[in-house]
Amino acid sequence: MSSEAQIKAFAEKYNIKNTSLIKTGAFVNGEWIHPGNETFAVEDPATGEKLLDVINTPIDVIEQSIKDAKVAFDKFKKESTGRSRGVLLKKLFDLMTENAEDLARLVTIENGKALADSRGEVKYGASFFEWFAEEAPRSYGDNIPSTDLAKRIITYKQPVGVVGILTPWNFPTAMITRKLGAAVAAGCTSVIKPATETPLSALAVAALIEQAGFPKGVVNILPVDQERTKKVGTLFCESPLIKKISFTGSTGVGKLLMTQSASTLKKLSFELGGNAPLIIFDDAKLDVAIVGTIASKLRQSGQTCVCANRVYVQSGIYDEFSKLLVEEVKKLKQGNGLDEGVTHGPLIHDRAVEKVQSHIKDAVGKGAKILTGGKVNTELGPLFHELTVLGDVPKTAVVNKDETFGPLVPLIKFETEEEVIELANDTEYGLASYFFTEDYRRIFRVGEALNSGMVGANAGAITEAALPFGGVGWSGFGREGSKYGLDDYTVIKSVVIGGL
Structure with missing residues (x-):
């Protein structure tokens, strides 16, 4: 893990105004932790220079974070409403907007894309928090006419549970916000493994989540190195506590994750390769x-x-x-x-x-x-x-x-x-x-x-944000963003009322 002096020097070198956005630990159950001595280096692809050392989150810590997310979910689904979750997401949108330039610079530094593109990504990424802040209170059920006059059928959309989120390096901010916004709006809690190449942007979002006042355990962000990434993917897929996986990445990895999820019959949404x-x-x-x-x-x-x-x-x-x-x-x-x-x-x-x-x-x-x-x-x-x-x-x-x-x-x-x-x-x-x-x-x-x-x-x-983003065939399934974006994070419950 990088020292405070190294983080300060990094901020000065790259003109990051809000140094509280620069994190190198794991965000677990509402706290920043730095377990063990294992770290991995984040590099600038433009220069090849090492930027900072980030914690390589141990597997036992990740296992505990999943348990923490389950405890948080049991509380979050009972104590939050669509409106209150929308308020949290709107706070997060405002914070991202206030810190947009710093967030964009972090994206460019660790990803390499032109600063104009990074500014566009941050604006795009923040828009999902705004969009799902507005969608959160509008997860409607139905009243369905029964063929039996003495019965009524009512449906509810309920949060699926703990979500495991796996994101790529090419949009290190927006690929998290597009998934996380929907998850929070639906009432789910999340454990997130960002790409090894670009963890700083993900951890900056976590810093804003903390500042926005999210309840402990609702969002957990766990950086790991390339070797441990495979173990985390398997852990997410095979954990009975995680009820859904959302993944953006290659088709080959998507197929592997789908196979690994079979034993727990999870809900899945994949945005995979294209041609x-x-x-x-x-x-x-x-x-x-x-x-x-x-x-x-x-x-x-x-x-x-x-x-x-x-x-x-x-x-x-x-x-x-x-x-x-x-x-x-x-x-x-x-x-x-x-x-x-x-x-x-x-x-x-x-x-x-x-x-x-x-x-x-x-x-x-x-x-x-x-x-x-x-x-x-x-x-x-x-x-x-x-x-x-x-x-x-x-x-x-x-x-x-x-x-x-x-x-x-x-x-x-x-x-x-x-x-x-x-x-x-x-x-x-x-x-x-x-x-x-x-x-x-x-x-x-x-x-x-x-x-x-x-x-x-x-x-x-x-x-x-208004577009139902997703593909068909080997490009995956499920839709992110849009009015359909909550569907992959909810399950429909039917209640039949008789004796009327």
Whole structure:
């Protein structure tokens, strides 16, 4: 664990005004604890420098935190109302808003994304606390007519219980708030394991939870290193006290967690991998399509689950679109996310860089042409990969099937609407899809034909708190945000009243 002096020096170096947000312990049952001597280092992906040492929470402490969360749940469900839970969430929204710049800087420091993106993430993340503060009092049941005149059927939505939350590194703040907001609004308590790469943002949220006055045990945040992560996942899945798992991450890990949860028959919601198609039709407005393609494909250097992975361009505009896209991509600026004017930061680790390189090598080997980029930008650092556009990418290239999760834009030519829908749907994944057209009939036709949980029509950025976020197929199940967001954290109880 880092000392107070180290934390103070960290805050001064990175211009963090509110030093109380910088935590390196575990938040368990309303207290900050630092058990044992095991820690792991958090590094800046832009520089490779060690930032701070964070506690590697011992398994026995995590087991106790689950028990504490169960005790807290039994009390929370009886003593809180939807309105009172909404008040807590609104306080948390206000605190996040007040501390937005510090929270954004923490995201950039440990994740690497450009500060503008981090500011957007914090605003987006806070919006879920505001949204679910408003949804919390409105978890309605029903009065259902019975076929028996002497009976009445009433339903209630009740909280499912203790929730185990497992979050990724690419949105270290928002992936917690999107899940936690719904859990608290429903009346659940939570044990949260943040990503090993980005625990500081999660612990900053915990600091605000403490300040907002949440009851002890309602939220527990437990940082662990990469090796212990697997053990915690198994523990969450097999614990009979945890009644639901919410996970965002890879499809492979999602399948494993689902298998491990079988013995306890938990409620599950998974937001997993993607292979999103983005389609540019001949009749699209090119300026809108260019902006949308960059927003969808290159946001956070391509490291989001809803990033377009395959860009299909109709033959009539293929040459012009390719030329304009390359011109715009060349205007973007890579560098340290804290530096002025930087639009794109580094990738998270060397495995991400290697995957981008392997996809480029495969596509070029099969006939694709590098239109811009194509290499690791070693002048900036080993984790900076040039923003890359490939032309004439064949349909046999690996990128058609495998999610790159990096700054690679593969342009694939198509002729007809029927052809491109077949290509777009030729995947087990179905998180997001995008297309650009000025034909309003096509908007409905293609929007309904694409096999994904979310579709952006003439929009490259689609996420907000009002959106039911989630996929189909190997991209998972369940919906986060929106008016449906509470459903995955509740169970429906029916009460039949007779003798009337």
